[in-house]
Amino acid sequence: MIANRAPAWDVAAPSFTGVLDDDARALAEFAAAGEDVLTGLPAKAERDPAQRRVADDVLTACRTARRAFLSRHVEALYDLLTDRRTSYLRLPVLVAAAAERFPGLVPSAAQMAAELDRVQADKEGREIDQGIFCAAVLRSATAGSHLIEAMLRPTPRALQLLEGFRRTGVVELDAALIERQGDAAEITFRNAHCLNAEDAGLIADLETAVDLALLDDQVRVGVLRGGEVDHPRYRGKRVFSAGINLKDLRNGAIPFLEFLMGRELGYINKMYRGLLVDPAAGAWSDRTVVKPWIGAVDSFAIGGGMQLLLVLDRVIAEADAYLSLPAAEEGIVPGLGNLRLTRLTGARLARQVVLGGQKIHAATAQGRLLCDEVVAPQDMRAAIDRAVRELSAPAVAANRRMLTLAEEPLEVFREYLAEFAHVQVLRAYSGDVLAKVERRWQRSGSVR
Structure with a gap:
């Protein structure tokens, strides 16, 4: 040429x-x-x-x-x-x-x-x-x-693994571990090399794990927690989530369908609205399996990690933990955070978080808007067990189903996702986003 x-x-x-x-x-x-x-x-x-x-x-x-x-x-x-x-x-x-x-x-x-x-x-x-x-x-x-x-239907991989999970109570996936402990299914993020940041592999594994937790009749409550990580600053510590893997975004490894849309329509929506097990027409409560979910936040919940907290029924955080949605800094839309954050924090604080990147520390008045309980690190295990006992009551699932219906009708979700599909993919290819992730990659070569 x-x-x-x-x-x-x-x-x-x-x-x-x-x-x-x-x-x-x-x-x-x-x-x-x-x-x-x-x-x-x-x-x-x-x-x-x-x-x-x-x-x-x-x-x-x-x-x-x-x-x-x-x-x-x-x-x-x-x-x-x-x-x-x-x-x-x-x-x-x-x-x-x-x-x-x-x-x-x-x-x-x-x-x-x-x-x-x-x-x-x-x-x-x-x-x-x-x-x-x-x-x-x-x-x-x-x-x-x-x-x-x-x-909202179960993934083929989850259906293949279900019999083994029911029998043993454990499934180890590449980036996630699910273990049944009493009435709870504990899902641990295991992307240790990148501070449990979300990548395509973790998203796929989390959907499989969520499906298993919802399909297993022995499970009454789901628990999400980050595993220990390899980063020098946090080595040996648990981290909930560092959000989207910006290195993968720069390298073109964050797929639009499987990741950006798949996480919202897949495992997050399944935790919030339930797993569709019967496609026949009828009452939504007869067609879906719904269970309460607990989030245990060690260290921090950034970006997609904080978004997860907005659909959970009980959030327990370490006293030193913080939450943030650095969407304005990164240039992308924080999933459904814009839809869900306002009803927990109010409009003014939501704008400070989404548009200004304000961090919320768990052990503050603002943190109490998003965290149900703030505990010392050594007390996290006991707090999780206590929450599981409280949320295992038979009426909890029925009531959280009705809360979801009142808070976020399906049509509101659908209309938001339609606009999100358009806006988010354009942001992922916008010049300012590409320049930011390139600068960050050149500067550190790490996720964050």
Whole structure:
């Protein structure tokens, strides 16, 4: 490619008629023309300003066309992909099916595979197109509600491990350990090398562990706690969570579907709303398994770690522990923290935390808004056992189900997630975020 030369992009946007097959064909042809132009350009990191402008024009035009197509057809195509909502497809499977059935709508498997080899800043941003699709599905009350239910079902891996867990009471996963102790299932985060920061592996393991805790009839209460870590400053100490692994984000290893959307629609929502065990229509209480959850916060709960606390029924923290949502500093959206924090802290403090990065120390008046009990480190075990006994009462699960219904109706959750899918994926590829994670990586090479 000659410097400062770029192929022209002058293809007219498709005119959609409202007929699904015709519009799908028009979108596929338009997207293919755009891909031809992108193929004629160097890799993103090697483009000159003129080539970058052409690529941006192509990507913007194709995304505008995708939004227009989905605004007309999202419910019809969702019905096609799910056999009129009789099949419950997890989000990655649904998007893969859409790529195959509707070429040009979402990235193909080959396009996503090519992205995996690049750091975040050098990717084409194919996940933005996945975000457009997810947002459209979630905006539909019909399709979005069905997708939420699909993501609330037990994972295949959990179902495979369930018999062994019921028999032994222990399952060791790569990044998490689940152990049954009396009435409780204790889930320990074991990402020791990175202060129990969240990465794709931990998210997958936590969903499996949460499923097991909810499926096992011998378990009445779930407990979340961070394990001991390797960091020199905290070696030998327990840490609850350092939030998202920023090194992985910089390296392009935080997937949009499995991580950014999967954690919200998956294990966190299962802890909050329950595990869907019966897809048949009926009362939500007959279709789901709900149990109370306890969080034991050692050292700190940052970012996603603090977000977890907002759906738990009892939070016990060490006296020296602190909580924070450093979203403004990192440039991304703190999951559902913006939706849930206000009802615990009030609007003013929530803005100070989310927009200003204010830390909340557990042993303060502000900390008491988020922590039910603050204890000395040596008293943590006794506090957990006491909380398990109190929350094992038969009426607890029924009442926390009704509290969830009152606090966060499903439609509020769905509408928030629809906007989150759009905003978060754009933030993940925004220049300020990419620059911040690169500076941090260059400075320390560590997660935080």
